[in-house]
Amino acid sequence: MLAQLLLEHGQGHEAAPVLEPFRDEPDPRIWFLLAQAYFAGNQLEKARELAARAVAWHDAQMKRGWTGAWDRDEATEVGQLHDELVARLEGEEAVVHDHAQRGRLIAHAVNFKLLAGKLTAESPRIAPTLRLGSIEETKALGEKLLAEGKTAEGLCQLATAELRRERLSSAISLFEQAREASPSHFGAAFGYGAALATEHENHFGLVARLPASDAPEALQRIVPDWPALTRAEGRVVCASALPLERFFLALAERGAVMRILPMDVRPVDLPELQELAGERADDDHRSFAALHGLASDRIAVASIGELLDVTPEGWTFAHELAHLAHGSMPDSVAEGITALFQRAKKHRWIWRQYQLRNENEFFAVAYTDFLLLKYGFELGREKDDEGEMQRVFDFIAGLQAAPPPNAG
Numbered sequence: 001m002l003a004q005l006l007l008e009h010g011q012g013h014e015a016a017p018v019l020e021p022f023r024d025e026p027d028p029r030i031w032f033l034l035a036q037a038y039f040a041g042n043q044l045e046k047a048r049e050l051a052a053r054a055v056a057w058h059d060a061q062m063k064r065g066w067t068g069a070w071d072r073d074e075a076t077e078v079g080q081l082h083d084e085l086v087a088r089l090e091g092e093e094a095v096v097h098d099h100a101q102r103g104r105l106i107a108h109a110v111n112f113k114l115l116a117g118k119l120t121a122e123s124p125r126i127a128p129t130l131r132l133g134s135i136e137e138t139k140a141l142g143e144k145l146l147a148e149g150k151t152a153e154g155l156c157q158l159a160t161a162e163l164r165r166e167r168l169s170s171a172i173s174l175f176e177q178a179r180e181a182s183p184s185h186f187g188a189a190f191g192y193g194a195a196l197a198t199e200h201e202n203h204f205g206l207v208a209r210l211p212a213s214d215a216p217e218a219l220q221r222i223v224p225d226w227p228a229l230t231r232a233e234g235r236v237v238c239a240s241a242l243p244l245e246r247f248f249l250a251l252a253e254r255g256a257v258m259r260i261l262p263m264d265v266r267p268v269d270l271p272e273l274q275e276l277a278g279e280r281a282d283d284d285h286r287s288f289a290a291l292h293g294l295a296s297d298r299i300a301v302a303s304i305g306e307l308l309d310v311t312p313e314g315w316t317f318a319h320e321l322a323h324l325a326h327g328s329m330p331d332s333v334a335e336g337i338t339a340l341f342q343r344a345k346k347h348r349w350i351w352r353q354y355q356l357r358n359e360n361e362f363f364a365v366a367y368t369d370f371l372l373l374k375y376g377f378e379l380g381r382e383k384d385d386e387g388e389m390q391r392v393f394d395f396i397a398g399l400q401a402a403p404p405p406n407a408g
């Protein structure tokens, strides 16, 4: 449509008069486009009213269970525009307040992009170390940095240590101080969002519901940061990984690793992922630099700031590990996923838009949905009556039972 074209070509303000006659149509996509148009024309109040309407529509849809709602990326874009407008009109702190009032304070840290995302994409590497330390090591590093006069860097480490110890108000206050010391420090902004989400969504309480188990030796080879993890973090890693245990040996033997990154490290800070810096995914508007989870052929990463998020929008570690495992599956299993994906494309309305992009995303998103059900959490949307989703979940459950791929 014309308005869309104008927006895409940077002539957004010209789209407003085109769309204005339709503003009371019951179509949230028009509200969103018109909000973008007003935003482009710097008419922020008008833009905010429409963005707020679109966000409220989305929240109501979510409560009813996703059917017909926007997919995750669209919802993120609408939410970001709204956040941006609130921030410009009332300041950054109002964004957090606004989320709290809407009862969904920062669903997960990727949604904290307003404060952290732009900083993350624009920043050079800021991390003193790329390797995740234990709580004690993280605390010691923080104290050393503070002594050297690196205030934001040091406070970010101390805050992270407090967050990982479940001392949430102390963590939040330290992250706030770090942000004050250096507003462009993306680790502090990201950690602040992560700490708020941890508190508001009760991540520690949810994680305590996961079974405690030991990590098999092969899993510890795949997750080299294992020794640095707390008990709660280890629980999430095991719960995320064990249904894929059948593929551990193959993964370990081909040298695949799943890294957990410190709060102030981005995927692209790792030398192995550096060539992705500045690039953009083909079908993804987000810059790789801004993402806190990423999987390539041999290495996948998830941030410590998202590890404990086991809500329907979380499970970043499991999502990325699923991508990694997908690459180590024997043909018979991979073909099973291909067949399920072909079938899913005939029942598109059942699935999330995001997961219909390709069979890798199809599997990874289905896998984290499978985990939600396996551990007795809410799926966050309705299962279909035809049993299409259940068919996929049964397939994933079956992966556990099968013999190791290289057993003979």
Ligand SMILES: [Zn+2]
Pocket: 319, 323, 360, 361, 364
């Ligand atoms: Zn993915």
